[in-house]
Amino acid sequence: MEFHKIARSGQIPEGVVRRFFAGEVEVALSRSDGEVHATSNYCSHLDCLLSSGKVTDEGLLCSCHGSVFDYASGEPLCPPATRPITVFPVREEDGHVYVGVDAELAEAAMRRRAVGARRLGDTAS
Ligand code: FES
Numbered sequence: 001m002e003f004h005k006i007a008r009s010g011q012i013p014e015g016v017v018r019r020f021f022a023g024e025v026e027v028a029l030s031r032s033d034g035e036v037h038a039t040s041n042y043c044s045h046l047d048c049l050l051s052s053g054k055v056t057d058e059g060l061l062c063s064c065h066g067s068v069f070d071y072a073s074g075e076p077l078c079p080p081a082t083r084p085i086t087v088f089p090v091r092e093e094d095g096h097v098y099v100g101v102d103a104e105l106a107e108a109a110m111r112r113r114a115v116g117a118r119r120l121g122d123t124a125s
Contacts, residue, residue, distance in 0.1 A: 001089070001100045001101065002023075003089075003098040003099065003100045004022040004023055004099050005097070005098050006020045006027065006029070006097060006099050007020050007029055007096070008095060008096055008097070009036075009092055009095045009097060011029075011097075012097065013031065014032075014034065015031065015055045016030065017029065017030035017050065017051055017053055017054070017055055018030075019041055019049070022088070023101060023106075025040075025101055026041040026109070026110075027039070027040070027041060027088060027099055028049075028051045029097060030055045030071070031055065032056075032057070033057075035071075036090050036092050037060070037072075037087070038087070038089075038097075038099045039060060039071075039074060039085050039086060039087050039088065040086040040110075041109075042085070042109075042112065043062040043064065043069075044081050044082075044084060045062065045064070045067055045080050045081035045082075046064065047112055048062055048063065048064035050069075056068060058070075058077055059077055062081070065080050065081075066078065067080060067081035069081070071087075073087065074086060074087040086105055088100055088101060
């Protein structure tokens with residue numbers, strides 16, 4: 001697994017979530033209780049950007065429909081999302097944030113709700 005230096009620690013103050021890139025992979029970095037968390041930037045419900053969400057004590061809140069995702073596991077703690085988001089390993093050293101990405105995590109993080117879109121199309125026809 002390769003660790004990418006993707007942000008300065010100061011770019012992610014407590015309670016903030018922002019979008020960064022680890023190579024080609026879009027990552028939402030957030031800080032809660034002093035700890036930096038890295039997840040995919042796309043909600044597993046309908047692909048809203050989690051970098052537009054909010055940091056809560058429980059997890060990362062998607063601002064579109066209110067699902068909250070556990071920082072450590074990526075599991076949704078409340079509906080409507082039912083599937084986890086991808087979580088990346090994080091190291092914070094010497095004032096920088098490093099995020100670990102391998103091929104499997106990268107593929108999972110870039111997956112979109114293509115199945116949901118097809119289902120909507122089928123219903124309309
Ligand atoms: S898109 Fe995130 S909860 Fe609906």
